[in-house]
Amino acid sequence: MTTVPRAVAPPPDNASWTVRLRGRIGGLVPAGEALPDSQPSYVSSWIYVFGVLTLAALTIVLGSGIFLTLGGSAWWHVSSVGHFVNSLHLWSVELFFMFMVIHLWGKFWMAAWRGRRTMTWVTGVVAFVASIGTAFTGYLSQSNFDSQWIGAEGKDGINAIGAGAFFNVLNPGQMLLWHVVLLPLVVAALTVVHIVLVRRHGVAPPIDATGGDGHGHDPASGHPRRA
Amino acid sequence: MPLIAAFHTSAMAAAGHYLHWGAISVSTTNLLIVIAMLVLFGLALVLPFPGHRTTAHSTGDRADGCAS
Numbered sequence: 001m002t003t004v005p006r007a008v009a010p011p012p013d014n015a016s017w018t019v020r021l022r023g024r025i026g027g028l029v030p031a032g033e034a035l036p037d038s039q040p041s042y043v044s045s046w047i048y049v050f051g052v053l054t055l056a057a058l059t060i061v062l063g064s065g066i067f068l069t070l071g072g073s074a075w076w077h078v079s080s081v082g083h084f085v086n087s088l089h090l091w092s093v094e095l096f097f098m099f100m101v102i103h104l105w106g107k108f109w110m111a112a113w114r115g116r117r118t119m120t121w122v123t124g125v126v127a128f129v130a131s132i133g134t135a136f137t138g139y140l141s142q143s144n145f146d147s148q149w150i151g152a153e154g155k156d157g158i159n160a161i162g163a164g165a166f167f168n169v170l171n172p173g174q175m176l177l178w179h180v181v182l183l184p185l186v187v188a189a190l191t192v193v194h195i196v197l198v199r200r201h202g203v204a205p206p207i208d209a210t211g212g213d214g215h216g217h218d219p220a221s222g223h224p225r226r227a
Numbered sequence: 228m229p230l231i232a233a234f235h236t237s238a239m240a241a242a243g244h245y246l247h248w249g250a251i252s253v254s255t256t257n258l259l260i261v262i263a264m265l266v267l268f269g270l271a272l273v274l275p276f277p278g279h280r281t282t283a284h285s286t287g288d289r290a291d292g293c294a295s
Contacts (some may be wrong), residue, residue: 215266
């Protein structure tokens, strides 16, 4: 079993909780890999860009969403700036999903769960599912005829899976709070874990670059770049 | 304003165009978006990345195999 080289020395057993927490955080990613200034040569491909594009789109989604919460529906429905921010929120979500799905395609076809990256793959998949829920509650929170229609169409499906008792799509207040508090927290937390895992285990190499051994060997040096 | 009102009225009245293949039904807009994503995916695989001087995976930009 390989180990991840630590960024900081492990704390002694009798250290305070702050020292132990610092040591745990410092051991999350190998030394110098939290914000690396170089990548393996196989990363020089457009297919590796879509992960960070997804992250960039998510940043715009969250930023525009914060502005929408400040103004409220009476603002985003009637003012020109509100219309702009509302549109910015919508189209950044559209791009977020486009980039995320292309990122998913690329990682699926290169079997990116190889080399002890199972949890990286799993957190990405769960974040994708949570993002769908966040987008769904967003459509229900528009406070217009579209959101009413979606709620009316969706209620039977939600009830059919037994979730209607605590997830009522015809309750705009509940859907708005799921959309602006609960689900964004889930997506943000999963995104952070996903990125930490990517930095911890390194970017998944193409299958032909590793000879299919799945251990992330650097094709040029022949050594395992990371655990 | 009348132009904008007319646009909104026509946009809201438009039902959208759908394509059907048996059990599969998809709007033209969504189909075009899916096709655009597939094209983007294909281009990402074949287009050369700027600044990448090598042509094969087996050769790194630097002696340690890392691209800076």
